[in-house]
Amino acid sequence: MFEPPTLKDIATALGLSTSTVSRALRDTYEISAKTKKLVLEYAEKINYQPNPNALSLKERRSKSIGVVVSEVANHYFSQAINGIESIAYARGYHVIITQTHESYAREKINIQHLASRSVDGLLVSLSAETNDLHHLKELHDRGMPMVFFDRVPESIHTHKITANNEQGAFDATEHLIKSGCRKIAHLTSSAQLSISIERLRGYKAALNKHDIKVNPDYIKHCPHGGMFPEETEQAVLELLNLKDKPDAIFIAGDRLSIGCLEVLKKLDIKVPEEITLAGFSNSDVLNLFEYPLSSVRQPAFEMGKTATEMLLQLIESKYPVTEFEDRVIDTNLFIRD
Amino acid sequence: MFEPPTLKDIATALGLSTSTVSRALRDTYEISAKTKKLVLEYAEKINYQPNPNALSLKERRSKSIGVVVSEVANHYFSQAINGIESIAYARGYHVIITQTHESYAREKINIQHLASRSVDGLLVSLSAETNDLHHLKELHDRGMPMVFFDRVPESIHTHKITANNEQGAFDATEHLIKSGCRKIAHLTSSAQLSISIERLRGYKAALNKHDIKVNPDYIKHCPHGGMFPEETEQAVLELLNLKDKPDAIFIAGDRLSIGCLEVLKKLDIKVPEEITLAGFSNSDVLNLFEYPLSSVRQPAFEMGKTATEMLLQLIESKYPVTEFEDRVIDTNLFIRD
DNA sequence: TAAATTTGTGCAATCGTTCCCGACGACATT
């Protein structure tokens, strides 16, 4: 069995009390240099590490933060996680990552898990299915520090950090228009998600600016964010089977883009000859794709960093924070073909 | 501040002792039905959750396992993690994921982190840089249950689970040979990694079987597994600049494949006209690539599941386990073009 | 009716750590 050494082990081995050993290790002034040296050397020798559970119990904090994302396989999130870890580790915090796979049930369980696991704070990006915010609201009301990023809720009052989704969507859509497209469809995630709302707004704004009427038939929502391939496939097929077939699609997410490309490939539809594409994606292999896909790239790493800094500020604040920030970071449009 | 309710809160609110409350919640026989109901209802109402740190301290286990992989952005690992989580969650364990980014220093820190964090066991895939196994050996000797997967060490005696790398490499190489290639190069990760060794062996075996001489100039190692694009680029360029230029490359990893494709694209080298490719990859977007890449796919999800089952068996075993298993799972070759 | 048994509950120790408080020797001060 794995039994790490404890303070008591050091104390009995050295004929001291646990309090003295504790103080020696924490370099308190009231311990003699000789004793300190003795203790430190022995502790080093047996590779003593304080028991984090005992510490958490005593200090009432765990020096760890919980992260809730839909999927680590998503490039946006894996990059954001790298940003989160870079800050968290530097400040002495552990990071516990959980995935919702866009499921509301899974999100609830994970949040519950993390809260009971006594993390000091939460970094959350909502799942595509999430409508009800009760589980988060209650926890927030009870004082759990949390910061939302990417997919943020309207009604929970805390720090939020998002990409400039509206501007990004506007840029992508306008790029399609400037490429000569007029019948631009929009394939997006579930309707209640903040990113969906904002991207839809940017899409409409671009159309409006260029005097193109918004066609409701051109807007397709995938309630599970493309988690199920059939969902994406059906949406794309519906677009392609319209009488007035679109000549471009603006796609609101990574997984949706891939799903869409797969359908187009299966039907052997030429891109960009028959249809032009643009979409949100943080994938680093888009350049290698057979079909060109102009992409709006979010500063994921930076967003992860910023969100973590905000969360640690909440966690370490001595007084309840009442002023919350809504940070918006610009996106970049990468044009392909 | 976030102060979850404790047993004592319930006890004082109900005029009982903490022991009675504890027993009521754990449904012990010696508590009257009336009291039980009272306690359960109140606990439900205030959403009581036992403090996991107090429990871990008492039980001397945390019901959590640590995972060490090189990168969650790697499709193989993200799929493996899904497999790990599926088992762990079902058995009531938390999963703490850490990334090495192929760095030995990072691996040491993460292992140290997880050990001090008192996880009950470790699921490890070695980093490309790792040569020295001291940090793992010492922990293992001190009784920390661990299971290795994918990249496994020779000298630590515990459960290991790998894909049939040799057979997979053999299949891929033989496929290249059957496609008419004779001058087959091999682009791979750092030389000491188990997967590199086994895949190299399979590569050589296929060449031998078909009476093709192994050309040492055709074998290129990337010590950081393609973590740095320059590394991959240089290796590929060296291959392309050989007097006797190879007509195919068998690539031993996901990131290397992508790096290689990027170089070929930059140089505008036609695939498969000028050079044919095959490689290990669990990416689900290879079909969409401009350049066809036949791929050896590992059963990542299944490997994650199996590794976790093995680890939990070690953790929950009453007696020290001395019989260890070396599970090898078959790969699948997906041919493109 | 008194003794024995059952039933329900509380006390206290434990896990590993920190920290308040007090102890005790050595030395200086009055």
Place this chain on the structure above:
DNA sequence: AATGTCGTCGGGAACGATTGCACAAATTTA
């Protein structure tokens, strides 16, 4: 010689939950 100060160190409570043991009240038995 008595008191004060300082430098070092130990005792013990606390954090939250579990659990063996003790013990009172309620019930059954003799």
